[in-house]
Amino acid sequence: MENFLERDSIECYGAEVKSKKNQPSVPQNHPKIGKCIKYECTRDGQAEIKKELSPKEHKINPLAKLNLGDLIKCKSFYALVEGFKPKRIEKIKFSGQHNGNSFSTNSEYTYAEVTLAFPNAGVLASFPKDFVRPLDALTKKKIG
Amino acid sequence: MENLLPEINTNKFIPKGIPYLEGQSKQDTLQMDVALNIDILKNNTSVFSFCGNSTHFPNDFNSLKGIILNWVNASYQAKKEDYYIIAVRNLRKKINFLRLNNDFNNEEISDEEYSQEIENNPNKYIIDIKYLSDPNEIHCVNDIINRIGGDFTYDEVGELLSIDTENLKSAFTKLMK
Numbered sequence: 404m405e406n407f408l409e410r411d412s413i414e415c416y417g418a419e420v421k422s423k424k425n426q427p428s429v430p431q432n433h434p435k436i437g438k439c440i441k442y443e444c445t446r447d448g449q450a451e452i453k454k455e456l457s458p459k460e461h462k463i464n465p466l467a468k469l470n471l472g473d474l475i476k477c478k479s480f481y482a483l484v485e486g487f488k489p490k491r492i493e494k495i496k497f498s499g500q501h502n503g504n505s506f507s508t509n510s511e512y513t514y515a516e517v518t519l520a521f522p523n524a525g526v527l528a529s530f531p532k533d534f535v536r537p538l539d540a541l542t543k544k545k546i547g
Numbered sequence: 548m549e550n551l552l553p554e555i556n557t558n559k560f561i562p563k564g565i566p567y568l569e570g571q572s573k574q575d576t577l578q579m580d581v582a583l584n585i586d587i588l589k590n591n592t593s594v595f596s597f598c599g600n601s602t603h604f605p606n607d608f609n610s611l612k613g614i615i616l617n618w619v620n621a622s623y624q625a626k627k628e629d630y631y632i633i634a635v636r637n638l639r640k641k642i643n644f645l646r647l648n649n650d651f652n653n654e655e656i657s658d659e660e661y662s663q664e665i666e667n668n669p670n671k672y673i674i675d676i677k678y679l680s681d682p683n684e685i686h687c688v689n690d691i692i693n694r695i696g697g698d699f700t701y702d703e704v705g706e707l708l709s710i711d712t713e714n715l716k717s718a719f720t721k722l723m724k
Contacts, residue, residue: 426648427648428641429641429674430665431674431675431706432673432674432676433676434676438673441702481702487661487662488658488662489648489658489662518701
């Protein structure tokens with residue numbers, strides 16, 4: 404399920420984090436998760452749950468999404484990744500012709516929260532789950 | 548000897564009942580709010596120490612109010628000073644970390660060296676995130692952020708002043724009510 408609104412968040416044990424600008428901010432000693440590194444992801448991005456927490460319980464935010472496949476999409480967000488292991492940030496094709504950066508966490512507690520939503524986040528959030536964008540529908544027709 | 552401190556029940560001087568006078572600034576009001584959380588009964592001596600060398604207890608209500616405001620103002624400023632120092636320390640840590648990260652990206656240090664450098668020098672790199680010890684400290688935080696100017700997100704403020712983001716959000720929400 405996609406989440407677009409400000410303060411929407413995900414908690415997981417493994418995630419894929421993508422954005423156009425993605426850089427580590429500072430190591431922290433967090434009262435709830437202990438040693439972690441904070442990453443700032445700006446200029447549009449998304450973080451998707453690839454591995455659920457076990458047990459499936461909230462650690463930081465009681466409203467955070469926990470299910471496999473849940474993701475946040477926004478203008479900017481931050482991610483807290485447990486431990487001080489550095490992440491190799493890879494260059495990827497992000498959207499259209501735009502390049503982006505990506506890193507993934509595996510077996511490390513990860514928390515990501517929206518800090519700045521898209522201007523049309525309210526509209527995006529109100530779309531039904533099975534909504535297909537007109538352009539996608541058109542492309543599918545052409546291929547068919 | 549007549550000027551010595553009379554035996555007075557100090558309960559009646561707790562600033563709970565002190566009305567805000569006309570012409571008081573917002574700052575004064577904030578200080579009075581902070582004052583509510585200070586247990587004056589435990590620190591009677593420090594209240595009287597503001598009288599200077601005189602041991603005369605002021606009978607005048609406004610003088611007493613002035614003394615209490617001075618005292619509260621001093622503690623408020625001290626708290627703000629603490630936050631300024633925390634902010635400078637955190638910014639230094641952030642700069643140190645960005646340098647380390649730059650070395651890592653240029654492949655001058657390995658993954659292990661990177662982790663070890665952070666773990667062996669926590670004072671140089673790691674920011675300790677804490678909860679607000681007193682909910683009224685949010686006034687200090689608000690004041691500092693307003694003086695710095697610009698747009699801040701909750702996580703930026705939390706990172707700058709070593710405060711947990713969720714704690715900060717709930718405190719600001721209460722402040723805005």
